[in-house]
Amino acid sequence: MDIQKPGRRCGNFTTVKVVVNRSPALYDLTNWLINMKPASMSQSKRRLGSRGRPEESRNAILKAAILEFSRGGLAGARTDAIARTARVNKALLYYYYKDKDALYGAVLDLVFGGLTQAVDVPLSSNLPPREKLLAYAGAHFDYIAGHPNYPGIVQREMMSVGRGRSVHIERVVKQYFSPLFARVAQVVRDGIEAGEFRAVNPMEFVASMVSTIVFYFINAPLLRLMMESDPLSSERIAQRRAAVLDFISAALFRGPSSNFAGARS
Secondary structure, X not given: OEEEEEOOOOOOEEEEEOXXXXXXXXXXXXXXXXXXXXXXXXXXXXXXXOOOOHHHHHHHHHHHHHHHHHHHHXXXXXXXXXXXXXXXXXXXXXXXXXXXXXXXXXXXXXXXXXXXXXXXXXXXXXXXXXXXXXXXXXXXXXXXXXXXXXXXXXXXXXXXXHOOOOOOHHHHHHHHHHHXXXXXXXXXXXXXXXOOEOOOOHHXXXXXXXXXXXXXXXXXXXXXXXXXXXXXOHHHHHHHHHHHHHHHHHHHEOOOOOOOOOOOO
């Protein structure tokens, strides 16, 4: 390689011969290092906040949305907060859900769809009415206990109906509430016909039973102040579960109490 550098006299340049070592092995190594894609780089291209991991991104968004909607409802929830908690950008959030209302609808499907699946096992069983009803109540209770943010979402949705603000409730009732209430009410009817249950109004009793299961979790913040302890601790949850099943048994069953009371199904 020829390189020109200034000589002693102004305007004169001296040509200097520079020899560069062009070892083939060194050249190949340099090229390999330049073109190599590190594992960390390829992984970063599939980070959570990209379309490269759709299921994980959607799940993270839904999980963050449940927390945000349980705190502020549809009106108070902020997509900025949801995206930040999910560690995705807002563009990706809107890629999966066209707007906040669509995301809220997906959260409702997750909440009520999960509950429907959880209670389907006992309701589809061949257990006698008494055991089946307690197994259902236990499964419903366990589902809510495992998802403590869900009751707040349900309560806010119910309250929005009275203000005429809910665009989802009709679909939720038709898709989830009505079929579930009908199945549980039929268990009550079967128990009445078998002489195991008192002659109650099935739909009224189901409404009271669901309230008994859910109310405790909705009022957990107030109960924490009243009890001066954590109402959602594992010990308190176990005590409440036993109390709920015992209450249902005393309110509905004829004859001796079921051995199911207080036991996990």
